[in-house]
Amino acid sequence: METEIIDRLANELAQRIQVNTIPIQHDLWDAQTIAQYLKVTPRHVLQRYTPLPDFPQPIRLPSAKGNGQPRWKAKEIIGWAEGYQENRRF
Structure with missing residues (x-):
């Protein structure tokens, strides 16, 4: 009986704290990220x-005051950084 209650509470919590994440291939990052x-x-x-x-080119979405803050495609930033990985030979 206790296990059922715990399972129901766990499911309820999981639904409430579920974070909607954007897939990395579609996500846009700012300089902070x-x-x-x-x-x-x-x-x-x-x-x-x-x-x-x-370095990947930024995307600037329009705003009422002109160009918005720069954003970059997450997958391009990751690819750029991985391009600098050193080849290690042991």
């Missing part, structure tokens, strides 16, 4: 990485 992924500061992302010629 990129910084978290790369373990650096947002300032580092904007000043050191975005000027690099091979």
Whole structure:
């Protein structure tokens, strides 16, 4: 009997805290999210990485005041970072 109650409570909690996540191939990241992924500061992302010629181009959605804040495709940022992985030979 207790197991049934626990199972029902667990299912109820799971439904309430379910997070709607966007698949990585469709997600857009801001500088803060990129910084978290790369373990650096947002300032580092904007000043050191975005000027690099091979860094992915941003998407700027329109806003009432003109160009919005830059966003990048998550899959492109991941691919860019993985492109710098060193080949290790042991």
